[in-house]
């Protein structure tokens with residue numbers, strides 16, 4: 001990419017070195033879904049199609065490598081209702097594995113912390129899968145186990161619609177929502193398998209219930225804070241405390257829509273503002289990255305695509321975060337959660 005353009009941030013040698021020597025993990029992108037929809041080969045470098053800058057094609061293998069991204073969780077996404085969602089999810093998962101096989105020189109499936117480390121040591125991008133919404137169980141609890149066997153590392157309890165097991169944060173009428181018996185059984189099963197529980201998109205009451213019940217740390221794979229941008233999609237301070245109380249992490253989203261009110265000029269520094277807030281409320285060890293790249297999002301100025309990721313490391317350093325703290329945000333904090341979930345299963 002050219003080095004000029006709106007909001008381009010100059011990255012120091014110190015930041016570049018810290019960034020490339022750190023383990024960098026992105027907890028959620030829709031790049032697999034977009035590649036499948038548009039028929040794009042992730043092994044090749046793409047430019048967003050005219051008219052779709054900056055919403056789509058934020059990442060592919062060559063650009064992820066350029067960004068020193070070591071691991072990425074591809075979201076498995078389907079239509080929002082349960083009918084045939086399970087079959088569709090299996091098909092998308094098969095497609096994801098096909099992409100990994102086709103790019104075996106540069107990508108490897110990772111279903112554990114050790115496999116992330118192995119892929120990195122081999123110079124490959126570790127690919128994890130996350131199922132975005134329990135409507136994809138099509139009503140059957142035991143399919144959690146099937147997804148786990150197929151290499152899915154986490155399940156988001158709900159997406160933009162509620163399902164049999166959980167209520168979505170988009171379901172604003174459900175002010176009395178609670179985790180019911182079906183939801184509790186799902187949490188228990190995921191805990192026993194060592195499968196990560198993702199609370200992105202989940203109703204605040206359920207965040208509270210799940211965090212009280214889980215025996216393992218949870219993740220919010222992609223999110224931001226209500227303190228800076230009050231919207232149903234973002235986390236309240238009590239949500240943030242509940243997640244941190246389990247030892248969990250919150251992946252910072254890069255979608256302008258959830259970072260600041262519409263109409264403002266939004267720069268990458270706003271992502272760091274949300275991080276600052278989480279740090280203030282619960283501490284830096286609960287922060288991770290969860291871009292939502294390719295989720296039809298407009299990225300802030302200074303982040304044209306994944307290759308600008310080192311700019312985020314630069315901004316954290318400028319904001320006074322220590323090297324260890326930045327390395328934690330980039331991937332270390334998530335690895336702590338993943339290890340713990342696996343070891344206590």
Ligand SMILES: [Zn+2]
Nearest residue numbers: 132201222295
């Ligand atoms: Zn999402």
